[in-house]
Amino acid sequence: MASETVRDRILAAGERITPQRDLIAGVLETAPRPLSASGLYEAVARLDPRIGRATVFRTVAALERAGIVEQLSLPGERSGYLLCATVGHHHHLVCQRCGKVSDLPEETVGPFFATIESDHGFSVDHASFSVYGTCAGCSARLV
Amino acid sequence: MASETVRDRILAAGERITPQRDLIAGVLETAPRPLSASGLYEAVARLDPRIGRATVFRTVAALERAGIVEQLSLPGERSGYLLCATVGHHHHLVCQRCGKVSDLPEETVGPFFATIESDHGFSVDHASFSVYGTCAGCSARLV
DNA sequence: CTACATATTGAGAGTAAGTATCACATACAG
DNA sequence: CTGTATGTGATACTTACTCTCAATATGTAG
Numbered sequence: 001m002a003s004e005t006v007r008d009r010i011l012a013a014g015e016r017i018t019p020q021r022d023l024i025a026g027v028l029e030t031a032p033r034p035l036s037a038s039g040l041y042e043a044v045a046r047l048d049p050r051i052g053r054a055t056v057f058r059t060v061a062a063l064e065r066a067g068i069v070e071q072l073s074l075p076g077e078r079s080g081y082l083l084c085a086t087v088g089h090h091h092h093l094v095c096q097r098c099g100k101v102s103d104l105p106e107e108t109v110g111p112f113f114a115t116i117e118s119d120h121g122f123s124v125d126h127a128s129f130s131v132y133g134t135c136a137g138c139s140a141r142l143v
Numbered sequence: 144m145a146s147e148t149v150r151d152r153i154l155a156a157g158e159r160i161t162p163q164r165d166l167i168a169g170v171l172e173t174a175p176r177p178l179s180a181s182g183l184y185e186a187v188a189r190l191d192p193r194i195g196r197a198t199v200f201r202t203v204a205a206l207e208r209a210g211i212v213e214q215l216s217l218p219g220e221r222s223g224y225l226l227c228a229t230v231g232h233h234h235h236l237v238c239q240r241c242g243k244v245s246d247l248p249e250e251t252v253g254p255f256f257a258t259i260e261s262d263h264g265f266s267v268d269h270a271s272f273s274v275y276g277t278c279a280g281c282s283a284r285l286v
Numbered sequence: 287c288t289a290c291a292t293a294t295t296g297a298g299a300g301t302a303a304g305t306a307t308c309a310c311a312t313a314c315a316g
Numbered sequence: 317c318t319g320t321a322t323g324t325g326a327t328a329c330t331t332a333c334t335c336t337c338a339a340t341a342t343g344t345a346g
Contacts, residue, residue, distance in 0.1 A: 016312090016313055016314080016321095016322065016323070017313080018312075018313075018322095018323065018324080020323085020324075021323090036302095036303095037302075037303055037304075038302065038303080050324095050325075051324085051325080052324065052325040052326065052327090053303095053304085053325090053326095053327095054304090054305080054306090054324080054325070054326085054327095055323080055324055055325070057303085057304060057305080058323075058324085059323095062323095073216045073217060073222075074216060075213070075214035075215070075216045075222065076207075076214065078302080078303085079216075079303085093259065093263060093265045095265075096268060102263070102265075104259070104263075108255075108258055108259060108262055108263075109255075111255075111258070112251075112252075112254075112255040112258075113274070115251055115254070115255075116236065116247070116251060116274060119251055120236060120245070120247075120251075120279065121278070121279030121282065122236045122238075122245075122274070122276055122277070122278050122279060123276045123277040123278075123282055124274055124275075124276040125239060125275050125276040125277065126274075126275050126276070127272060127273065127274040127275060129270060129272025129273070129274075130270065130272070131256070131259060131265070131267055131270040131272075132267075132268050132269050132270060133265055133266045133267040133268040133269070134265070134266040134268065135264070135265055135266075136263065136264030136265060139264065139266055158293095159292095159293060159294070159341090159342055159343075160342080160343095161293095161294065161295080161341075161342075162341095163294085163295075164294090179332095180331075180332055180333075181331070181332080193295095193296075194295085194296080195295065195296040195297065195298090196296090196297090196298095196332095196333085197295080197296070197297085197298095197333090197334075197335085198294080198295055198296070200332085200333065200334080201294075201295085202294095205294095221331085221332085222332090
């Protein structure tokens with residue numbers, strides 16, 4: 001099901017399907033947490049060592065264009081690639097205990113941007129950010 | 144004044160002052176917008192070509208430790224180094240027209256984090272983000 | 287003022303992420 | 317099934333850091 005969905009989303013975005021893209025999307029799909037560039041490349045190479053480095057980056061770029069993958073980047077850390085369930089632009093909550101990344105819906109972010117516009121006269125165009133902390137599941141486990 | 148303040152802030156953080164650090168802090172201080180790694184290195188080299196690459200990065204790291212510099216990073220873009228007026232952790236509003244970066248005060252961000260905690264059961268530890276758009280000044284100029 | 291322990295520097299090599307190039311291969315529209 | 321636009325792999329290159337190490341400078345204690 002999920003695999004078919006990713007295929008559909010790639011096609012819907014006007015991108016071609018190739019075995020390499022299928023494989024790379026599959027790796028991202030099964031990863032429990034964001035993969036670094038080298039982590040992704042190694043995981044892909046383990047499944048098919050003939051896939052080149054450039055193809056991995058090109059595929060990630062294609063998946064980003066299709067809105068399927070997002071790149072997380074944080075100062076001082078290597079950036080990570082993440083397959084997103086939510087369509088379109090959105091933000092992330094990253095749990096520092098379990099590494100799980102969940103999507104932050106527009107409803108939560110919208111009022112915040114509205115505040116910025118009214119308080120600072122700053123017209124928000126876009127923002128891409130991740131909030132780090134402890135997810136509900138991990139909090140419960142810590143009681 | 145500003146230079147003295149930066150010196151004080153470096154010392155207060157328990158970091159040593161060296162001519163190189165003074166010079167690099169000065170470059171960041173006069174930069175109107177965030178400097179990329181290479182931009183910073185080139186600007187520094189123009190003032191003193193004997194300063195090594197490693198020193199520039201080490202100094203930036205020391206200034207980050209002292210809370211004087213923040214690194215902006217955005218997916219798909221080179222990260223930028225920025226001298227911050229505000230002490231402590233904070234966030235930025237980046238104007239896409241004039242490049243000006245202003246600080247986003249805790250008062251604006253706090254309620255947003257509170258919403259995340261109450262709506263998602265997600266305990267926020269930290270977040271470092273930049274919001275892109277058009278600042279009040281540029282908006283006025285566009286009327 | 288001097289000496290010393292400790293931190294910092296510069297040079298240069300090394301690593302990781304990502305991009306460019308180009309001949310060859312393949313997806314998919316017609 | 318054929319043609320063409322697009323994708324692929326190999327490889328070289330660029331940018332952004334990081335590491336090492338001998339030489340040097342900082343700030344403190346005497």
